[in-house]
Amino acid sequence: MIRAALLAMALAIPGGTAAAQVSLQDDVEGATTEEKRVTPAPGARLKALDKINGDVSEFDMASGSSVRIGKLIVELRECRYPEGDPEGDAYAYLMITEPGKSPEPIFSGWMVASSPALNALDHFRYDIWVLRCRTS
Incomplete structure (x- = not known):
């Protein structure tokens, strides 16, 4: 029973993290780096x-x-x-x-x-x- 609940939670998490990864990736790609002289x-x-x-x-x-x-x-x-x-x-x-x-x-x-x-x-x-x- 506990294993089934943990499996259900694990399957539900990737959808939420994928959206977070996309927005994080967008932030990283949009960031500019300052050139140090x-x-x-x-x-x-x-x-x-x-x-x-x-x-x-x-x-x-x-x-x-x-x-x-x-x-x-x-x-x-x-x-x-x-x-x-x-x-x-x-x-x-x-x-x-x-x-x-x-x-x-x-x-x-x-x-x-x-x-x-x-x-x-x-x-x-x-x-x-x-x-x-x-x-x-």
Whole structure:
């Protein structure tokens, strides 16, 4: 008896949800997205953690330069921030290699300061993330 009542309720629900899905879909299709403009910066401030010995360091880098962090080489290709807001969310394109292990980069891509786990370096010993862009 309970199973029959649950089955009847389940069969009645899809008609109502279909109408809700259509109106929700119409709202999504009609929505406009605002284009965000970014400004390139001359450099970035990064932070590194050596997970084995607990050393934490912050360092400034110029775009196009590289720095050695332990056994890793970090190259900053570019840093961008929201136009008119240099303290806003930074996006940095990094290339990280580990010489002697592989000629291929162990990380290559954009890191986002506000969401470091979104596209993070996956290394057993080191964590590296972007703090902000440097404007001077």
